[in-house]
Amino acid sequence: MPNFCFQDSLPNLIYHERNFSLPKSRFAATVVTFAKNYSMTATKGYAAQSASEPLAPYSFERRDLRPHDVQIEILYCGVCHSDLHTARSEWGPSAYPCVPGHEIVGRVTNVGEHVTKFKAGDLAGVGCLVDSCQECRNCKQGLQQYCENGATFTYNSPDKIDGTNTLGGYSNLIVTDESFVLLVSDRLPLEKVAPLLCAGITTYSPLRHWKVGRGHKVGVLGLGGLGHMAVKFAASFGAEVTMLSTSASKEADARRLGAHNFALTKDLEQVAKLAKYFDFIVDTVSAPHDYNMYLNMLNTDGTMICVGVPPTPTEILGFNLIGNRRSIGGSLIGGLPETQEMLDYCAEHGITSDVEVIAMKDINEAYVRMLKGDVRYRFVIDMATL
Ligand code: NAP
Ligand code: ZN
Numbered sequence: 001m002p003n004f005c006f007q008d009s010l011p012n013l014i015y016h017e018r019n020f021s022l023p024k025s026r027f028a029a030t031v032v033t034f035a036k037n038y039s040m041t042a043t044k045g046y047a048a049q050s051a052s053e054p055l056a057p058y059s060f061e062r063r064d065l066r067p068h069d070v071q072i073e074i075l076y077c078g079v080c081h082s083d084l085h086t087a088r089s090e091w092g093p094s095a096y097p098c099v100p101g102h103e104i105v106g107r108v109t110n111v112g113e114h115v116t117k118f119k120a121g122d123l124a125g126v127g128c129l130v131d132s133c134q135e136c137r138n139c140k141q142g143l144q145q146y147c148e149n150g151a152t153f154t155y156n157s158p159d160k161i162d163g164t165n166t167l168g169g170y171s172n173l174i175v176t177d178e179s180f181v182l183l184v185s186d187r188l189p190l191e192k193v194a195p196l197l198c199a200g201i202t203t204y205s206p207l208r209h210w211k212v213g214r215g216h217k218v219g220v221l222g223l224g225g226l227g228h229m230a231v232k233f234a235a236s237f238g239a240e241v242t243m244l245s246t247s248a249s250k251e252a253d254a255r256r257l258g259a260h261n262f263a264l265t266k267d268l269e270q271v272a273k274l275a276k277y278f279d280f281i282v283d284t285v286s287a288p289h290d291y292n293m294y295l296n297m298l299n300t301d302g303t304m305i306c307v308g309v310p311p312t313p314t315e316i317l318g319f320n321l322i323g324n325r326r327s328i329g330g331s332l333i334g335g336l337p338e339t340q341e342m343l344d345y346c347a348e349h350g351i352t353s354d355v356e357v358i359a360m361k362d363i364n365e366a367y368v369r370m371l372k373g374d375v376r377y378r379f380v381i382d383m384a385t386l
Contacts, residue, residue, distance in 0.1 A: 045171030047097035051089035067114040077169035078103025078195035079379040101169025125182040127197035142337035185347035192352035203230035205334035214238035226284035228377035295320040359385035
């Protein structure tokens with residue numbers, strides 16, 4: 001999730017300017033050295049070449065294995081709304097070509113000489129992170145997403161070692177340090193596991209952090225990729241779950257996914273009935289919306305947990321916070337240990353994502369549908385179609 005906040009786009013810009021301003025002779029030397037030391041692997045993918053162009057086939061090369069690297073043949077990759085935000089530079093300028101995709105599952109095809117956790121043939125997953133300093137306070141606590149020296153995200157992020165722009169999972173192959181590769185169970189269908197690597201951990205992590213469970217009333221705002229996983233986890237943790245949606249047509253699905261109640265947020269009567277009702281609201285909405293309306297649904301000491309990242313800032317009226325000592329917080333994906341814990345929890349409890357498997361060529365149509373809120377509830381690309 002490169003460029004997840006506007007500050008994060010700055011290093012990308014600096015990186016690009018730096019590279020484009022390299023003296024020609026030095027640039028040539030760099031390329032020669034690179035070619036001599038690394039036999040790169042030809043890789044197929046789909047990329048956006050600019051913010052306004054559709055994604056299209058793109059060939060590139062993955063690095064040869066470093067000693068701790070794992071090479072994975074990608075079998076499935078989920079389609080996150082962050083992919084769309086980034087491909088279209090909605091969070092600030094992205095680096096192009098941009099190959100999105102951070103919900104990756106596949107099979108290990110090769111490992112570096114010092115790899116201990118994986119061998120060829122194993123199932124493996126890669127989420128939103130591919131590197132971090134591993135030394136700062138946050139990394140040491142397993143919170144690599146908050147690395148004080150800047151985590152490297154799976155796409156649109158400068159690689160810490162070679163400086164190249166990371167390219168994500170809309171591709172047939174990925175090479176990643178084993179510390180950032182997850183063990184994937186063979187007990188669950190792989191295409192339904194892929195979205196757990198982002199949508200799953202992004203909702204699991206804050207629910208665990210705020211200790212949401214039995215006795216709590218939780219509202220989940222937005223029934224898309226993140227929202228449907230939030231419903232499943234909150235219900236699985238024992239909370240009473242209410243789906244807050246703009247789409248009346250999703251009510252039956254919301255209940256099937258585990259929601260106990262459903263409220264249509266366009267219906268002001270239904271909204272009024274929910275005043276001061278919830279202990280928590282998990283806001284997964286990707287587009288600008290009125291946070292104040294939902295803050296008013298929180299009871300005393302209630303918390304609004306924001307995981308959705310609309311491209312524009314929002315206004316919050318102070319009275320909606322002080323009135324009932326309410327809090328508003330946010331959460332970014334999850335660290336590596338918690339992501340593994342979440343995958344293991346899902347394997348044990350049979351929790352997966354509800355997916356619509358698509359061919360790679362249909363990605364642009366999938367983006368159009370995602371923007372309309374018409375995704376039930378995660379598109380997943382079958383990489384065999386690439
Ligand atoms: P998604 O599948 O497109 O779901 C978003 C849902 O929000 C829609 O299905 C729709 O649900 C609702 N919605 C859309 N426009 C709305 C509007 N104008 N007003 C109210 N509701 C609206 O997206 P996603 O992949 O779940 O991602 C959601 C957001 O989370 C994105 O901004 C993404 O970048 C962000 N994200 C954050 C993290 C993190 O670490 N915090 C990780 C991944 C993604 P209804 O039809 O039910 O209303
Ligand atoms: Zn994501």
